[in-house]
Amino acid sequence: MNDPYWLANGGNGDYTIGMIIDSADDVFESDEINNSNQGELIDRDTLVINGTTLADLVGTSANVVLEPQLAGNVFDFDYSISNIGGSSTGGNYTVSFYLSDNDLISPLDQFLGSTTLSNLAAGASTGLLRSQLTLPGVNDAYWLANGGNGDYTIGMIIDSANVVLESDETNNSNQGELIDRDTLAISGTTAADLVGTSANVVQEPLTAGATFDFDYILSNIGGAPTGQPIKVSFYLSSNTTISSSDYFLGDATIANFPANASTTTLSQQLSLPPAGDPFWSGDGTYTIGMIVDSDDVVAEVSESNNSNLGNLIDQDSVLITGTQKADLVSTVSDVIFEPQNAGNTFSFEFEINNLGGLASGAFDVSFYLSTNDIISSADQFLGTATLGSVTANGSTGLLTVDLTLPGINDPFWQGDGTYFVGMLIDPNNAVDESNETNNSNTGFLLDYDDVIINNTSQLGQRGSDDFLGTDAADFFQGLRGDDDILGFGGDDELRGGRGDDFVIGGTGSDIVNGNRGDDLLIGVDLDNALNVNGDQIDILIGGFGDDAFILGDTTQSYYNSTSSTDYAVIADYTAGEDVIMLHGSAGNYSLGTPSVGLPGTGIFQGNELIAVVQGDTSGLSLTGAAFEYI
Structure with missing residues (x-):
């Protein structure tokens, strides 16, 4: 050919x-x-x-336009190709470009790119062409495998896909310097590249002001040493991005760092800002992290990976508490009306401030009655108020709570005189406070007030006594005489004693005990028509004598509500002596077994349980002598 x-x-x-x-x-x-x-x-x-002539493609010029080059550069490669054969290429063909660590170009070298050229006639030349190529980046495995900076060859293989049938297939490459290849110096192939590879707050969670250990590992993943010591700076951030504008915790200096090496596990002792520091935005998750080469003294392959690579890589998220605590303290304490009597319900004004830097959340305030000016949970409990959250440096404003003193003859009383009403703020310690010692006993009229309390006791005499109870749970003992006893409010215990007594429990679940004598016993409050059918369970005890258990009057039945906890218990009915008085007639009632689980016979008005009769009930009949109707 x-x-x-x-x-x-x-x-x-x-x-x-x-x-x-x-x-x-x-x-x-x-x-x-x-x-x-x-x-x-x-x-x-x-x-x-046929087949007398074939194409024959050869390079005729090759030149890297700018020399020397740096790793990662984009550069121009000028070249020309001739067809010295007797036939055209017959179509398009490909030219591939390679980077070699020697002066022989082959497909095993580092591929840089390719271009497609159109049909080239026999005896023709392409003229000067230019392709834009890119060198491997800094620290590319190619450079590391071939010794880094030095002389390299950039060349071409013509018809690299072998689509053109040529008379000589051996002259498509390696024909000579500046013919189909160019040798040049390339530098900047390797550099240091510093990253964090492990980060751990050793003690978690943390509290504001704590001193802790931060363990970390650094690596130089670059192909060159740092050449000098580097600084690592540690920061506290309220988010997951570490920057030099965050809260500075400290720094460490690391000696010259060789290429492709890692430190052992290093540890730096750091301290958090104290509670109340302006940095804190409240308890929660914060990030402690590092910036490697924080002074930027080392020229690196990448300057963007010195921080913020990820949790436990160069930062650690940690729960930090105690940063901004609430601090609840009372500033007003006042019994509105003075003096008071045992059993009274009275108004107590108070105001609570949050001196801390964090909202408190909901909390309770418990109120106590004390015989001295030291308020504690061992004193007489009066009640609890549940308050909503108080904002940082905020106040509840003036609040009022209604409290009830212990009833007459309550064991708490030590006679009439001066007592103290005070409060315990957050008694269950639901609020984490910066000062837990100022929730009580900070001062007179701040969180307690003194008050004179009278009528703390009322004792029966040998004669006929009149006892009037209070809103609280009262205890009365009539002793001798024909006594009139009214419990009024509260869960009272009322004892008539000897004599023919008239004992009325009033509101609340009372124990009404006639004791001796022929007694009249009523469990409900006769002055409150609504309350006679209130939610209460009264125990009526006749004791000795002919007693009358009054369960209704001329206008209504007592305990006739839809509540399952509204009935009387006649604890000691004695046939032939006692009488049960009901409103209406026998036809309005029925006897049966009570569903409340108590022994005895139930008196029902319709489906409503009025009373449970205990004692001698074997012959009990609604039309018998045991019942009288009003």
């Missing part, structure tokens, strides 16, 4: 193959002119011959 004969005779086409007989004229013949050219298929044959 590409023989000069073919090139001189037009290449492919019709050719004749023939013979010349006695071509050396060794034989003397009668006719010397008929030794050849006597005719087709006689001494010659004409045929078509």
